[in-house]
Amino acid sequence: MIVSRRELIGLGAAGAGGLLLGGCDRLNDSAAFRGVLGGATGLNMRTHRLLMGDSLAREFTEADLSPVFKANGSLSVADPAYRGHLAQGFGGWALQVGGLVRRPLALPLSALKSWPQRTQITRHDCVEGWSAIGKWQGPQLGRVLEAAGLLPNANYVVFHCADVLEGAPYYESIDLVDAFHPQTILAWRMNDAPLSEAHGAPIRLRVERQLGYKQAKYVMRIELRESLAGLYGGGGGHWEDSRGYQWYAGI
Numbered sequence: 001m002i003v004s005r006r007e008l009i010g011l012g013a014a015g016a017g018g019l020l021l022g023g024c025d026r027l028n029d030s031a032a033f034r035g036v037l038g039g040a041t042g043l044n045m046r047t048h049r050l051l052m053g054d055s056l057a058r059e060f061t062e063a064d065l066s067p068v069f070k071a072n073g074s075l076s077v078a079d080p081a082y083r084g085h086l087a088q089g090f091g092g093w094a095l096q097v098g099g100l101v102r103r104p105l106a107l108p109l110s111a112l113k114s115w116p117q118r119t120q121i122t123r124h125d126c127v128e129g130w131s132a133i134g135k136w137q138g139p140q141l142g143r144v145l146e147a148a149g150l151l152p153n154a155n156y157v158v159f160h161c162a163d164v165l166e167g168a169p170y171y172e173s174i175d176l177v178d179a180f181h182p183q184t185i186l187a188w189r190m191n192d193a194p195l196s197e198a199h200g201a202p203i204r205l206r207v208e209r210q211l212g213y214k215q216a217k218y219v220m221r222i223e224l225r226e227s228l229a230g231l232y233g234g235g236g237g238h239w240e241d242s243r244g245y246q247w248y249a250g251i
């Protein structure tokens, strides 16, 4: 089935699930995708999606939860504005959603908590050689994007984080196929407790079919973009820019 980008964007998060393969083929054909996804990364993404389709990442049970979930990368944030919000339990904080959207949003944490929630127990795989199983809860990213209303030329969702790691602001990005996947959530709760600072308070991305470095912590602002060119190093993420990690980190 061929689904136009306009139709894909117009679909609800639930309705989009079954149609994403068609939408995915269509997205892969677009010039924007060819630009970023040449070479090995593009091959990895196309192969992974061919094998995975719109399937779910494996989910586990409470009995499988790791007794210790290592925190990695930034464990705290130096930014004074962030520290002020942290001290006040993020009561006056709001997630900014902007860029190529019809309605820019400022969503308080209370709003993100009151939307329909998804809970999932999944395995996190870090390229540094460790894995851990954790329980995550939050609204689906797709719901947030629907509320903002994507413009037709929006191809990528960028997550701007509060921390600076090794001298560069942390950021990450995904495409609309992963953005509207049912297991892609903005988690504010981990293992039945609000996110700690080390694990990314107040919210972090969970994009369960990709590696650990895509799971952006301390997400302050979400930006819809047509292309990743011209944003920091142009690689679409902190480690993609600094170490050459693959932008599409499918597992």
Ligand SMILES: Nc1nc2c(c(=O)[nH]1)N[C@H]1C(S)=C(S)[C@@H](COP(=O)(O)O)O[C@H]1N2
Residues within 6 Å of the ligand: 069, 070, 071, 072, 073, 074, 125, 126, 127, 161, 162, 163, 165, 170, 171, 198, 199, 200, 212, 213, 214, 215, 216, 217, 218
């Ligand atoms: N903002 C931000 N997000 C981040 C990182 C980071 O340093 N800063 N590290 C990444 C890496 S490499 C991993 S493995 C996971 C670690 O998440 P955790 O600290 O909850 O284990 O977060 C990812 N997201």
Ligand SMILES: [Mo]
Residues within 6 Å of the ligand: 072, 125, 126, 127, 128, 212, 213
């Ligand atoms: Mo990682």
